[in-house]
Amino acid sequence: MTDLDRAYELDRRHVFKPWVAQAKLDPMVISGSEGSFVWDGQGRRLLDFTSQLVYTNLGHQHPRVVEAIRRQAETLCTAAPTHATLARSEAARLIASHTPGDLDRILFTTAGADANEHAIRMARLHTGRPKVLSRYRSYHGGTQLAVNVTGEPRRWPNDTASQGTVHFFGPFLYRSHFHATTEAEECERALQHLREVIEMEGPSTIAAVILEPIPGTSGIMVPPEGYLRGVRELCDRHGMLLIADEVMAGFGRSGRWFSIEHGGDVVPDLLTFAKGVTSGYVPLGGVAISDAVAATFADRPYPGGLTYSGHTLACAAAVATIETMEDEDVVGQADLLGAEVIGPGLAELASRHEWVGEVRGAGAFWALELVRDRETREPLAPYGGTSPEMAALTQGCVSRGLLPFVNFNRLHVVPPLTISAEEARSGISILDEALDEARNAAT
Numbered sequence: 001m002t003d004l005d006r007a008y009e010l011d012r013r014h015v016f017k018p019w020v021a022q023a024k025l026d027p028m029v030i031s032g033s034e035g036s037f038v039w040d041g042q043g044r045r046l047l048d049f050t051s052q053l054v055y056t057n058l059g060h061q062h063p064r065v066v067e068a069i070r071r072q073a074e075t076l077c078t079a080a081p082t083h084a085t086l087a088r089s090e091a092a093r094l095i096a097s098h099t100p101g102d103l104d105r106i107l108f109t110t111a112g113a114d115a116n117e118h119a120i121r122m123a124r125l126h127t128g129r130p131k132v133l134s135r136y137r138s139y140h141g142g143t144q145l146a147v148n149v150t151g152e153p154r155r156w157p158n159d160t161a162s163q164g165t166v167h168f169f170g171p172f173l174y175r176s177h178f179h180a181t182t183e184a185e186e187c188e189r190a191l192q193h194l195r196e197v198i199e200m201e202g203p204s205t206i207a208a209v210i211l212e213p214i215p216g217t218s219g220i221m222v223p224p225e226g227y228l229r230g231v232r233e234l235c236d237r238h239g240m241l242l243i244a245d246e247v248m249a250g251f252g253r254s255g256r257w258f259s260i261e262h263g264g265d266v267v268p269d270l271l272t273f274a275k276g277v278t279s280g281y282v283p284l285g286g287v288a289i290s291d292a293v294a295a296t297f298a299d300r301p302y303p304g305g306l307t308y309s310g311h312t313l314a315c316a317a318a319v320a321t322i323e324t325m326e327d328e329d330v331v332g333q334a335d336l337l338g339a340e341v342i343g344p345g346l347a348e349l350a351s352r353h354e355w356v357g358e359v360r361g362a363g364a365f366w367a368l369e370l371v372r373d374r375e376t377r378e379p380l381a382p383y384g385g386t387s388p389e390m391a392a393l394t395q396g397c398v399s400r401g402l403l404p405f406v407n408f409n410r411l412h413v414v415p416p417l418t419i420s421a422e423e424a425r426s427g428i429s430i431l432d433e434a435l436d437e438a439r440n441a442a443t
Contacts, residue, residue: 004029004041018142019154033060036419038403046398047427049415050405051364054216054248055280058321058330059416065281068320072313081108081309091315094322095277095288098257101267103288107302108310112247112274113141115285116210118304119270120145122289123208123241125303126296131206133197133240135170137218140210140245149210152218153384168197170211172221174358174369175377187224195234203238208269213260216248217407220360220367228263235269241293244268247285251276252325252417255335255363262362269293279321284314334363334417341421342366342413345428353435355380355389366413368431379409389442396434402427404434 001009008029017025029041036059038048051057058065072087079085092106109115120132134140136151147155148163169177171190178189198206213228215221235242249259250273258273260266270293274285308314325331338361346366350356357371370380370390381387390406397404405412411431415424 004031008041035059035061036416036423044398044401046401046403047415047423047430048403049397049413049427050403051414051416052280053275054253054365054405054412054414055275057252057276057417058279058324059418062279062281062321062324062418064324065279065317065320068316069282069313072316076312078308078312081305081307085310085312085315087312087315087319088310091284091310091318091322094319095273095286098322099271099288100258100260100265102291103267103271104291105289105294107287107289108315109274109285109287109306110283110308110311111141111285112245112272113143113146113285114306115247115272115274115287116140116146116149116243116245117143119243119272119287120149120208120210121304122270122287122293122296122302123243126293127207127239127241129205129207129240130164131166131201132164133166133168133194133201133206133209135211135215136167137170137172137221138212138215138245139217140212141247166197166201166206168194170215170221171224171227172219173224174360183224187227187230190227191230191234194231198234198238198240203240206238206240208241208243209235210243210245212245212247212249213258213263214249214254214362214365216365219369219410220365220412222254222262222360222362228260228266232266232268241269242266243270243272245272247272247274249365251321252331252334253363253414254361254365255331255338257331259362259365277321278314278317281321282311282314282317284311284318328418330417337417337419337421337424338363338366341424342428345425346413349428349432349435352432353439355435355439361413364413364415364417364419368411368413370409370411381409383408389438392438392441393434396437397430400430400433402430402434404431 030038032039037045096104134149138151140146140149145163147158148165151167171186173186180186180189244260246258269290271288278284346359350359355370356368358369372378381390394406405414
């Protein structure tokens with residue numbers, strides 16, 4: 001038995017996978033990775049258009065991050081969160097140097113879900129109010145409160161209606177809930193809808209609005225001009241906090257350090273992050289906290305914490321990641337990649353494939369909305385499900401050397417921010433061929 005065979009056999013015997021039924025799983029073995037590529041158990045080299053779960057922003061095995069982890073391990077592997085360490089302090093400084101406004105204090109967590117849990121806890125304690133509002137078509141994590149704040153099907157089996165969460169519709173012109181025909185109408189009507197939800201729920205009961213400035217797993221819908229500013233104004237009017245969930249879109253993914261920057265000068269009260277802060281090499285998340293919220297806990301203990309808050313190896317990876325992004329202008333590269341390569345390439349692809357209903361995104365953060373019919377906009381797979389066509393499309397990509405990110409009826413194009421233009425064009429060419437093959441097989 002080879003090592004790769006053993007990895008598969010032991011995985012199926014002992015590893016319990018999240019979000020899926022266990023009996024019929026056939027996971028891909030990953031044997032190695034470098035740059036924009038991974039190798040599977042059959043020795044195939046696959047261009048990684050997923051960044052795994054949208055976190056390897058610097059690609060795989062970046063030497064500066066690997067070396068930083070190695071050096072840190074040789075001197076100080078770990079220290080309790082009560083102590084100060086250079087890695088933790090420097091990581092906090094670097095993160096705060098890029099967050100908007102006065103979000104200069106950092107509570108470190110281990111991932112994005114617990115970051116969102118702590119941000120909501122802070123908002124409730126700061127305001128003295130119980131409720132939190134969040135969007136449909138959103139994802140905020142798999143822990144109990146975070147999954148109840150989530151606005152997509154993974155919430156349903158976990159929803160006990162006991163977490164004080166209320167959902168609202170955000171702007172999404174392609175599938176408008178407001179019968180809008182322009183982005184301006186969609187923005188105005190989405191804000192009016194949120195205003196009415198706040199009024200009906202009782203403003204004095206609502207602690208915060210949490211949203212992904214650009215929703216990720218749920219569809220990469222870039223908000224229309226003025227929407228985020230309008231949400232900020234509603235929060236200010238009613239004494240509610242605004243929590244920006246930047247777990248997926250943060251650290252350069254959308255061509256900005258944080259995706260809320262696409263809304264102009266909007267500053268949230270709390271900002272959560274994870275994934276790209278270390279390029280996923282060591283798990284790390286956190287909450288960036290405004291001065292006003294931090295002051296609530298100046299003389300009053302914050303009732304929460306984590307054993308691995310600001311883990312030293314993770315913080316060393318964060319320092320190396322952020323310094324590399326600064327030195328190599330990775331955020332600027334991602335912006336250009338979207339504007340000059342991915343966006344135009346996907347638009348050209350859409351012009352030739354009837355299954356592509358819409359292309360949307362920014363930076364290295366894009367989605368293809370796949371439909372059976374462009375007039376009716378019927379999705380190529382049901383909401384919360386899949387279809388033979390989507391399965392065939394996925395297989396067609398893998399067989400040609402591309403690892404795709406597929407969710408419901410969408411293909412997400414989310415490669416490393418460091419992918420070359422040539423590699424990105426190669427991936428789009430594979431999508432082109434796979435769409436042709438799947439479409440021909442279905443007709």
